[in-house]
Amino acid sequence: MLNETKLSASVAEFNGVSLRYETGPEVLKDIQFTLQPGSFHFMTGESGAGKSSLLRMLYLDLLPTRGRVRLFGHAVDSLSRTAKARLRRQIGVVFQDFRLLDHLTAFDNVALPLRIAGVRENEIRRHVSEMLAWVGLEKQMKILPPQLSGGEKQRVAIARAVINRPRILLADEPTGNVDDTMAKRLLHLFLELNKLGTTVVIATHNQPLIKHFGFPQLHLDHGHLQLIQPTNKYADMASKLFKRGDNNG
Amino acid sequence: MAKRTDIPFFQDPSRLFLPWISMLMIFIASLTLAGGLTAYRSLSYWNKNVSGSITVQIPVVDEQGKSRSEDVQSDIEKALTILRTNPGVLGARVLENNQMRRLMTPWLGEHADIETLPLPQVIDVTIDTQSPPNIQELNTELIQQVPFAILDSHRVWLDSLIIMADGLMKLTVFILLLLMITTAFTVSYSARTSLTMHKQVISLVHMMGANDGYIAWQYAIRILKLTLIGGFLGLILSIPVIFGVAYFFKTIAGDFNCCIDSILLATLIGTPFVFALLAFLSTLKTVLTSLKRMI
Numbered sequence: 380m381l382n383e384t385k386l387s388a389s390v391a392e393f394n395g396v397s398l399r400y401e402t403g404p405e406v407l408k409d410i411q412f413t414l415q416p417g418s419f420h421f422m423t424g425e426s427g428a429g430k431s432s433l434l435r436m437l438y439l440d441l442l443p444t445r446g447r448v449r450l451f452g453h454a455v456d457s458l459s460r461t462a463k464a465r466l467r468r469q470i471g472v473v474f475q476d477f478r479l480l481d482h483l484t485a486f487d488n489v490a491l492p493l494r495i496a497g498v499r500e501n502e503i504r505r506h507v508s509e510m511l512a513w514v515g516l517e518k519q520m521k522i523l524p525p526q527l528s529g530g531e532k533q534r535v536a537i538a539r540a541v542i543n544r545p546r547i548l549l550a551d552e553p554t555g556n557v558d559d560t561m562a563k564r565l566l567h568l569f570l571e572l573n574k575l576g577t578t579v580v581i582a583t584h585n586q587p588l589i590k591h592f593g594f595p596q597l598h599l600d601h602g603h604l605q606l607i608q609p610t611n612k613y614a615d616m617a618s619k620l621f622k623r624g625d626n627n628g
Numbered sequence: 629m630a631k632r633t634d635i636p637f638f639q640d641p642s643r644l645f646l647p648w649i650s651m652l653m654i655f656i657a658s659l660t661l662a663g664g665l666t667a668y669r670s671l672s673y674w675n676k677n678v679s680g681s682i683t684v685q686i687p688v689v690d691e692q693g694k695s696r697s698e699d700v701q702s703d704i705e706k707a708l709t710i711l712r713t714n715p716g717v718l719g720a721r722v723l724e725n726n727q728m729r730r731l732m733t734p735w736l737g738e739h740a741d742i743e744t745l746p747l748p749q750v751i752d753v754t755i756d757t758q759s760p761p762n763i764q765e766l767n768t769e770l771i772q773q774v775p776f777a778i779l780d781s782h783r784v785w786l787d788s789l790i791i792m793a794d795g796l797m798k799l800t801v802f803i804l805l806l807l808m809i810t811t812a813f814t815v816s817y818s819a820r821t822s823l824t825m826h827k828q829v830i831s832l833v834h835m836m837g838a839n840d841g842y843i844a845w846q847y848a849i850r851i852l853k854l855t856l857i858g859g860f861l862g863l864i865l866s867i868p869v870i871f872g873v874a875y876f877f878k879t880i881a882g883d884f885n886c887c888i889d890s891i892l893l894a895t896l897i898g899t900p901f902v903f904a905l906l907a908f909l910s911t912l913k914t915v916l917t918s919l920k921r922m923i
C-alpha cells in the first residue's frame with residue numbers, strides 16, 4: 380500500500396547531494412533534481428564531469444557523502460539488503476564498460492536478470508531470443524562476449540538492461556561503439572521502453588543524437604548540475620508527443 | 629543446453645581439490661565407522677554369550693608338585709560357600725570326571741586316563757548376567773580363604789575388552805567429528821577464496837538485484853555436487869578394504885562374529901550424504917555471512 384503512494388510520487392529525488400571518493404575532492408556538488416515517472420533525460424558534461432558517478436548513485440552502487448537520495452520513494456541510505464535487491468531488480472543499467480560475463484553466451488548474459496528474478500526458462504527463451512533479434516544479434520546468441528565486436532557487446536549490454544522492463548533505465552554512454560544508424564535504432568528501443576512507462580536517463584557525448592531526439596539534458600559542469608531544456612522546436616514537439624503517448628498508455 | 633552457472637566456478641582450483649578431499653574424508657570415515665561399529669557389536673555379542681561362565685580351579689598339587697589331596701576337599705567346600713553366598717552368582721558346581729575328560733580331549737586324546745593325572749578340580753560358576761558379581765572382589769575373597777584357588781574368568785578380560793570397546797567407540801566418534809570439522813572448514817575456506825576470486829561477477833549479479841541467497845544457493849549446490857561425487861568415490865574405495873579386513877579376521881578367527889551386514893552397509897552409504905549435507909550447510913552459511921561483509 381505504502382509503496383503504491385510512493386510510486387506515484389517520483390522515481391528519483393536528489394536533495395543537496397554531494398559526492399567525494401574517499402579523501403579526494405568533491406566530484407559532485409549540491410546536486411538537486413527530481414525524475415518524474417516516464418521522463419526521458421540525456422546526461423551530458425565533459426569527460427570526468429561526474430556522469431558515471433551520478434548514475435552509480437542512481438543504481439545504488441554508491442551512497443552520497445552529503446545530502447539525500449530517494450529512489451522510488453525510499454531513502455537509499457536506510458534500505459535493508461533485501462529491499463535494496465528488490466529495488467535493483469527494477470533498475471536497468473547499461474555500464475560504460477559493458478560488464479558482460481565472459482563465460483556466459485550472449486543469450487545467457489541477457490537472460491541473467493530474468494533468471495535472478497526467477498522467471499521460467501521457456502519464457503526466458505522466448506523473451507531473450509526476441510530481444511537479441513531486435514538488437515540484431517540473433518546469429519550471435521551462442522557466442523561468448525570475448526568473441527564479439529565492441530558494438531555487439533554494447534548491444535548485448537543494452538539488451539540485458541532492458542530485458543526485465545525496468546522502471547528506470549540508466550545507460551552510460553550506450554552508443555559509443557556503434558554507428559549512427561545503430562545508435563538511432565538503439566535510442567528507439569529506449570523510446571519504446573519509455574512509452575511503456577520506463578524512466579530513462581542516458582549519459583552521452585553524442586550531440587547530434589541529443590539534437591535529433593531533443594530531450595532535456597541533465598548537464599554536469601565541474602560537479603554542478605543544471606537542467607537544459609531543448610531549444611529545437613521540432614524536438615520539443617517530439618518530446619511532448621512522447622509524453623502524451625506515455626499518458627495514454 | 630550446456631551447464632550454465634552465473635559464477636564461473638570452472639575457474640576455481642577447488643573443483644578438483646574438493647572432490648579429492650571429500651573422497652579422502654569419506655574413505656577414512658568409512659574405515660573408522662566399519663572398525664568402530666564392528667568392534668562395538670562383536671563385543672556386545674561376546675558380552676551376552678561369554679559373560680555367563682567363570683570357573684574356579686583348585687589345584688591338586690602345590691608349587692613343588694607335592695600332592696595336597698587332603699586339603700583339596702575342604703578347599704572346594706570353602707570355595708563353593710563363598711561362591712554360592714555371592715548375590716551375583718546363580719550356581720556353582722564341581723565338574724565330574726567325564727566332563728573334565730570331554731574338556732581335555734583336544735589336548736590329551738580320547739583315551740587318556742585322567743584320574744592318574746594331577747588335573748585340578750574345576751568349579752563351574754554360573755553368574756547373573758543382569759547383575760554380575762565384582763570379579764576382582766570375588767577373587768580377593770577367594771584367595772584369602774583358599775590361597776590355592778585360581779579364579780578363571782572371561783569376565784576379567786571381557787571387562788578390559790569392554791573398556792577397550794568403549795575407548796574405540798569414543799575414538800571413532802572423535803575421528804568422525806574431526807573429519808566433519810575439517811570438511812566444514814575446508815569448504816568454508818574454499819568458498820571464501822572463491823568469493824574473493826569472483827568478486828566482480830558477484831557484485832554485478834548483486835547489481836542486477838540478486839539476493840544473497842541466490843548466490844549462496846549456487847555455491848551450496850555446487851559444493852553438494854562436488855562432495856557427493858568425491859564422497860561416493862571414497863566409499864567405493866573403502867568397500868574392498870573393509871571386505872578384505874573382514875575376510876582376514878574370518879580366516880584367523882573362524883567363527884569371529886563379523887562383520888558386514890545391512891546395518892553397517894546402510895551406515896556406510898549414509899556417510900557421504902551426511903558429509904555432503906554438512907558441506908552444503910557450511911557453504912550456505914559462509915557465503916551468506918561473507919557477502920554481508922563483502923558488499
Ligand SMILES: Nc1ncnc2c1ncn2[C@@H]1O[C@H](COP(=O)(O)OP(=O)(O)OP(=O)(O)O)[C@@H](O)[C@H]1O
Nearest residue numbers: 400403406424425426427428429430431432433475
Ligand atoms: N572509483 C573512483 N575513485 C576515485 N575517484 C573516482 C572514481 N571514479 C571516478 N572518480 C573521479 O570522479 C570524477 C568523475 O568521474 P566519472 O567517472 O563520474 O566521470 P564521467 O563524467 O563519467 O566521465 P566520462 O565521460 O569520461 O565517462 C573523475 O575526476 C574521476 O577521476
Ligand SMILES: [Mg+2]
Nearest residue numbers: 430431475551
Ligand atoms: Mg563515465
